[in-house]
Amino acid sequence: MELTSQFYYSLWEPKVRNELKESPKAIQIMQAAERLFAGGRFHEITMEDVCRCAGVGKGTIYRYFSDKDDLFIRTAVRGIDELVSQLKSHAGEKRPFESRLLDACRSVCSFFKSRRLILHMMQSQNSHKRSAFCAGWSQYRKSIVSALADVLSAGSAEGMIRKDVPSNVLSNLLLGLLRTTARDLTDAAETFRRTEFVIEFFLRAAGPAPDKEFS
Template sequence: MPRGDKRKAIMETAEKLFTSRRFHEITLDDIVEAAHIGKGTIYTYFKDKDDLFFQVALSGFDEMCDLLRRRVTEEAPFREQLLQACAAIHSFFSRRRQLSRMIQSEEARMPFSKGPLRDRWLEKRAQMVDALGQIMRKGQSEGAVRPDLPPEVLSAFMLALLRARARELGEGVDPVSDPTLVDFFLQGARDCKPSGIPN
């Protein structure tokens, strides 16, 4: 094995294991054995077990964010752009379903985490919401989306729908297509009742 690939090998193996069982159920010896590396080698690349875990989770998160942000810069009509963003997220969700779950599980308890890793995480998350938020803003300026809801809320809703669909992915339920999902969202987010519902 060429030098420098160690880190990658460790992370890939760790990801596979961490996504299959709980943190405390995975021993470093498990990882060492599965990755065919020496135990000490882990500590040349990672501070400790916790560091390894968060770096695995973060790298997956990174990947998804970058995927998403790349779409936003592209010039395209609003609906098209949203569709592409969804496709990006969806492809990530299905390619790396376990990791998505791990991210989600970790996100659920982020408010309690501490330290610089938490900060990097929140930063990434903000980037993601912002990327989607930009698209939403565009939709609002085009008049396709109601302007009374903040773009971040709209992003959060869109992400929530995507996540809900992703959850069903492996469970035999019919897959809802991207266009169906996006149009469900767009119809709900439409600015159609100027003086309708209170609040």
């Protein structure tokens, strides 16, 4: 079953009418917010900054977003559904597993690259609407993990992936490696920053165990 944005949103119940949610103006504002959030930390960005950057009045934001958190979350979350469906579509394709995995990882990477913000949020939830937000956010994270796990499961079925480790665990580890590559290897040679390298590295570890299983 597919979890969509609509579902998670309900967790922190936006006070904004539905038809405004994805209106062009809302998108214009989220794009401004994205630019700003990508550069600074949540609390360093003021709503005034967002206004100026989006070229709208201060009150306008509050027509489309119930508060700063709502703006932040919806900005962060925008596009996750797309990513998830991309991943899901890769899982079902008839190409060789490695090619599908490469594309999946590339989708993840480009998603991350274009919105480093998400990466931050995925581990450090900034909102003070804690309970609602964390629940919602953690769902989102899981939907990505699970979509990538599906790709790996397919590989597992084809004998390309070891079976002694749950694909959710492997999916998490792979995401962790991608994350590290994107964030921490800024000084390393270009070779080791390419997605191909991460996959090669990952597959050595996640490929079928030749002799013994991990227990």
